[in-house]
Ligand SMILES: [Fe+2]
């Protein structure tokens with residue numbers, strides 16, 4: 001058959017044609033009537049093979065019925081040449097198909113190039129995002145660390161230490177979880193509650209460390225620590241510091257309105273304040289203070305129970321009691337050992 005200057009390859013039947021075909025072919029001229037496998041089947045198999053399924057097929061046929069032609073189109077044939085083959089027609093049709101294939105190859109190449117570019121850019125974007133996430137995590141960690149150290153600094157002068165902060169903040173998280181607050185809120189109260197007493201920074205040693213009972217005027221000064229704390233934390237755009245401000249101001253309010261500084265009662269006291277109050281009271285009762293020895297946990301729980309509905313939010317107390325196993329775990333985990341006592345600073349700072 002005429003090649004018209006193209007490189008051509010001949011196969012005597014369908015199976016040989018299929019075996020010889022590679023993605024480098026640009027056009028298939030296919031007879032219909034062949035021994036063994038007819039042209040329709042060969043066309044179908046070419047279309048089923050993803051390696052070669054975009055090569056145009058011209059069917060050379062003596063069949064002229066519409067049914068046969070439809071069958072050929074269904075099998076994936078692109079064009080027809082009737083027998084006997086006319087050289088000019090063959091040249092025109094092959095030329096047209098080869099042009100189509102060339103355009104198709106260009107599009108394919110362009111698409112591959114685009115895909116490669118997109119892939120490269122996606123990989124670089126992914127890398128940037130990963131680095132950004134890491135930087136955000138580190139910044140957040142540094143933020144939490146700074147807050148914790150600020151809290152420790154404020155408690156450093158009295159006998160409360162980082163251990164009190166660790167226990168108290170974990171009790172808060174346990175209660176928040178028990179109240180079904182969201183994971184974000186549990187995290188927020190865990191990291192904000194250590195700031196409850198930052199205002200102690202503004203209380204003179206003579207009052208803060210006084211071993212006996214405070215007189216009225218000393219007590220008034222001591223009460224100021226909630227206001228001083230809120231003032232220190234006020235005006236920040238950090239969600240954590242905002243929560244810290246709420247807690248600093250509200251953690252000494254009492255359910256029946258006899259607390260300070262505002263004398264709020266019931267649910268007018270922010271929930272974070274009510275949660276921190278219970279955590280702080282329980283830990284204060286079970287710790288040594290300048291003015292008292294530690295109570296046993298049982299005694300402390302009894303005192304908390306007595307304050308249910310007067311001093312503390314009854315619902316929050318109930319949740320605290322429901323979670324006692326977790327509370328005890330935290331208590332055990334953050335207990336000062338002899339070595340830490342000797343050095344004066346707990347090792348888990
Ligand atoms: Fe306090």
Ligand SMILES: [Fe+2]
Nearest residue numbers: 168196197280
């Ligand atoms: Fe405290």
